[in-house]
Amino acid sequence: MKYNFKTIEKKWRETWKKSKIYEPKLGNPKKKLYHLVMFPYPSGDLHIGHWYNFVPSDAYARMKRMQGYDVLSPFGYDAFGLPAENAAIKRGIHPKIWTMKNIKTMTKQVEATGNSYAWNQMVITCLPEYYKWNQWIFLQLYKKGLAYKTKAPANWCPSCKTVLANEQVVEGKCERCDTVVVKKDIEQWLFKITKFADRLLKDLKDLDWPEKTKLMQRNWIGESKGAELEFGIVDSEEKIKVFTTRPDTLFGVTYAVLAPEHALVEGLKEKITNWKEVEKYREKSKNRSEQDRLDETKEKTGVELKGVRAVNPANQERISIWIADYVLATYGTGAIMAVPAHDERDFEFAKKFDLPVKQVIIEEEVSNNKSALLESPFLESGVITNSTKFNGTQSEEAKQAITKFVGGKFVTRYRLRDWLISRQRYWGTPIPIVYCKECGMLPVLEKELPIALPPLKDFKPAEDGRSPLARNKKFLKTKCPQCSGPAERETDTMDTFVDSSWYFLRYLDPKNSKKAFDKEKAKKWLPVDMYVGGAEHTVLHLLYARFFTKFFFDEGMIEFEEPFTALRHQGTILGPDGQKMSKSKGNVVDPDGLVAEFGADTVRLYLCFMSEYSQGGPWNPKGILGVARFLERIWKAKEKVGKKDSNEITPLLHKTIKKVTDDIQNFKFNTAVSSLMILLNELEKQESIGKDTFETFLKLLAPFAPFMTEELWYELGNTKLTSTKLGGSIHIAKWPSYNPKFLEEGEFDLVIQVNGKVRSKIKAEKGITEDEAKNLALADEKVKTALGGKSVKKVIYIKDRLLSLVV
C-alpha cells in the first residue's frame, strides 16, 4: 500500500491536538527544558524561512521530550509593528483586524508543520492583556530612573511633514516621496541600557552562544579603556574635558577639537571672534542629512574658534581649539585632544588645516632623533620622545604615569547608546505618561493600566512630529493622577523590541491578569535552555532581552541574570537560483504547496537534510525527491518486519543511535538524517527486519518525521487510540540508548600507509594491538611491494584505524 500522507497527517494532527501530548504540566517539572523559537511577525504568510527556523529545532525539542525532559515549547506572535499600519492605509482595514486575521491563517500553517508546540501558552503582543505589562514594566523602569525623556533626533521627511521609521528611510530618502530625509530633534523616551553595559559585556562569556554572535555583541557594546584629562582655557575658568585611549601621546597634542554641539562652544561665545562663522558651521552640521553622511568622502571639515586657546596640562603649551563634526557629541566627553602624529583622523585634519604635527612616540630609541616629517601617523606603541621626563620610557607603561602627572583619571567608556523607545506611530504600546499643566510630567497609576489603543482611521503622524494618537481627543485628554485637573497623555508608542524583550517570561502565564509573570513559575522554567532564531537579531533583540532580564533580576522579580542559556541560529534558505527569495524575482519556495505535494514529513526531513543548519543555502527542487523516496522506502520496509533480528545489523544500529543522538544534540540535523539513510540502506539488504530494530529506527526518525513514525508505531501495536485518548505515542516513548560494547566490536578496515601514502587495506578485528596490526601489514603482498625490501624505521598505530610505516 502506498504511503498516503494526506489522511495520515490529518489524523495525527487532530489526535495530538485533542490529547494535548505537547502541553507540559507547568506545575512541577522534574527535568525541565524550555525550548524557544523566536516568535514571528504575523505578516500573513508562513514562508519556508519560518519552517527552517521552527522545524529542525522542533526535532531537537522532540528528542529531548523522548529523553524524558518536561519540554516547554511555546509559540506566539510579535504582533505590533509598521506593516499592519501600511496594510491598513493601503486596504482600509484596521491594523488589529488585519493582524488577527493573519494570526489565524499563520497558526493553521504552523500546525501543518506538525511541530510540538504548547498552543495553550500562546502569546500575542498586540492584545491589551499583553501590552498592559509593557506599560507596567515601563513604569518600573521609570521609577528607577531608567526611563527618561530627552531631545533626540528622529527621521523627518520635510515634504510629507512626518516622522519616518528607520525602515521607511531608503538610502537616505523617504520611501514614499523620495525627498532627502533630515534629522529633527524631538522629545523622546529612552531606556538607560548603558547603565548595564559592563554587565552585558561581562556575562557574555558564560553563554552557550555562537562565538560570532557574542563577538558582535561585544563590538556593539564597544568597551574602551582610557583616560579623562582636563585642558584649561586661557583667561577662563572653563575647562575642556577629553577622553583618550592614548594618554601616552599627551605631549604630542597640537590642538583640541569639540563636537559642534558641545555646550562649551556656547559658553565661550563672548570670547570667540569669528562667532558668525562658527555658528554657520554648527547650523550646517545640525541639518546635515542622512544623504550627506552616506555620500561623504571622508573629507574632514571644521572651524577654528578664534580668540580662544587651550592649555596642554602636560607642558603648558597653548593650542588652538576647533569644532569639527568628526568629533561625536555622543561619545566620550564630546571633545578630544588631537595628536596628529599618532592618530589617523587627527593627522588628516591637521594636514587639511595646516596644523603642526609633533611626534612623541618612536619605534626605537635612537641617540639622535631628528623627527623627520611624518608621511602617515605612527599608530603603534613604542618609545616616548619629546616628552620631557618621560622620554625613553615604553609608551604602554607611560599611560598611567602621564595620566597621573596631569591629574587625570582612568575610565572605561562604552560605545553602547541608550535605547530610544519612542515611536511616533499608532500600532504599538502607548507610553503610560500624562502631562499636567500644574503638576508636570507624571506616570499613569498602575491600577489604570492598560492604557488601551483607541480606534483610529488615519495612521499618519502629525505635522508637528507627534504620533497619530494626538489627533484622538478622547485618548489625549485625561485627568491628572495627582490633582485631577485637565491633563494630556503621552502620544508616542513603544518600539516593538520592548514587546520581544520579555515575552519568554509571559509564555509561562499568558493569561495572568495580576502580574506580568510569576516569580515561582519563572524559577521552575527559566532561563530558556535553547533559543533558536535568525542571526539578524544578533544585536538588538538579544541585547534588549538581556537588559530587561538584568533589570528584573535587580528588582528581585526573577532569580537569573541571563535569559537564554544556549542560542543557535538557522541559516538562510535561498531561492533555487541562489538568490535571496523575493516575490519580484519569482524564486519564492511555497511551503503550503510542498506540503500538498509531498506531505509535511517530507518537507521537514528535507529541511533537516539539505544543509548544515546554521548555513542554509539554495533550495534544490529535485533534492526533496531524495527524502520523499527515503520515506516511501521506510513505508515499504515495514512489510519485512518479522520476529528475527539479525545480529549482523546490531553494531550499525548502535552506532546510528549514538550518531543521531549526538547530532541532534549538536544541531547537526543533516548528518543525523544521513546516518538514518545509511541504516535503512542496510536494513533493506536483510531478509527480515527484527521488530525491535525497526522500532528503534522509528524512534530515531520520530523527531524528523513525526506523522509517519506515529502511524507505523500504531500499526505495530504500540499506540493506543480511542476517540478521545492517545496512549503510548511514539513521541513520548523512551529515546533509545546504545551499548558502547557494540561500538568496539566487529571488523574494520585497517589502513596501511607507507611513507604517508595509503598502500593497502586489510580487514581486521577491532581492538587488535600494534604488534598484531604490524604483523598483518608485513604479511600483506601490497605492503611488501610498497616497502620494496627496505627496513621499517618507524611505526605509528592509530587504534582501530590505521598503521603508518616509515622506511
Added chain:
RNA sequence: GCCCGGGUGGCGGAAUGGUAUACGCGCAACACUUAAAAUGUUGUGAGCGCAAGCUCAUGUGGGUUCGACUCCCACCUCGGGCACCA
C-alpha cells in the same frame, strides 16, 4: 578602512591531524514494461593503463608533520557585521 566567517565532484554537502568526496541530487547502463513513468540493480572526481595499479586533486603559493580539507605564514576571492567611537 577595520573585525569575523567561508572557498571540497556536474550540484547540496560529509570528514577538525589518520581511508578525501559519506549521504542525497543529477547523470549513464541494465532489469521490469508494448512504451513511458515509477521502482529496482550497478556505475559515477580527473588523467594514464587491457588490467592489477599508478599519478594528480579540498581557492593560490609556501611551511610544519610519518601523515594536512583540517595546524602555521602570505595572497586571491565570496559572504556577514561595524563604520570618523578618540
